[in-house]
Ligand code: TXA
């Protein structure tokens with residue numbers, strides 16, 4: 001059975017961390033909070049532990065895990081041939097929501113890297129995560145602690161919903177801070193390439209190391225290319241209901257979603273609406289969730305996965321979401337929304353026209 005232990009970030013109970021660290025050393029699975037989302041920890045240097053991780057999540061084993069470390073020296077043990085920019089990026093953004101990909105060293109098993117010659121490495125800033133990594137020997141692989149295909153967990157309750165009974169322990173450190181997974185940058189190419197957008201934006205990276213590129217498969221559905229991060233090709237973060245993102249000016253979006261939800265109501269169908277503090281009062285039909293305030297994108301990032309999970313509990317056939325400016329963390333928000341929607345984006349003007357002729 002899964003042991004659940006509450007841990008206070010400001011006053012960490014060392015006994016609990018020690019127990020969790022022992023479990024990891026012995027090949028067990030321990031979920032823990034990070035500043036981005038909850039991770040499902042295992043000993044990153046233990047091939048068998050990686051196998052267990054994939055089994056618990058129901059995740060394809062060609063999808064590599066991120067190795068979490070707690071000090072920079074550990075990077076030299078798991079990665080080789082790091083480019084010169086590495087030090088600057090680590091200095092500026094570690095500990096924090098940045099994952100870098102390098103050539104792997106011999107000690108990292110292929111089980112952890114999904115068979116790849118490269119390894120993804122991140123140093124999280126959450127104090128519980130840091131202490132756990134140290135207690136476990138310094139190298140903890142951790143995918144998001146959700147069942148494969150569900151939204152990533154931003155609270156210990158989410159982890160329990162998905163993995164309760166399947167893992168050894170959950171450290172409950174409360175709700176996470178950021179709510180979206182780390183930015184992934186491939187450091188094996190020149191210039192470095194962003195494979196997954198997160199709280200560390202392209203602008204922030206460029207300020208430190210100059211130009212970076214962006215994997216073109218991250219946005220939109222036009223590309224036939226395969227995403228460079230194997231995990232990005234799966235329809236992750238997917239709610240049970242069909243979801244669509246309505247795009248236009250905010251006013252057009254509100255009008256279009258009002259039309260759609262009214263039409264559904266007339267047909268006796270229940271729908272969901274992802275709205276904001278500024279807009280939710282405009283919707284009078286459907287189940288409306290206020291995801292955060294447009295004044296502060298961080299609130300939207302923090303609530304996004306919880307809202308998607310809530311919609312899985314509701315009996316809605318379709319979910320309509322407003323869209324958000326791809327500025328700052330907004331670019332990660334739109335990336336995750338698009339993936340949840342299977343890239344279904346509809347211009348508000350098209351909806352307005354269709355509804356008129358129904
Ligand atoms: O914020 C995060 O990064 C969270 C927390 C727990 O740290 N972890 C996380 O792990 O999001 P996961 O496994 O859910 O996502 C890891 C992503 C996947 O898309 C995977 O394909 C990609 O990283 N990845 C890992 N190693 C890679 C590699 N060597 N080359 C390319 N992509 C890699």
Ligand code: MG
Pocket residue numbers: 143144152
């Ligand atoms: Mg994940």
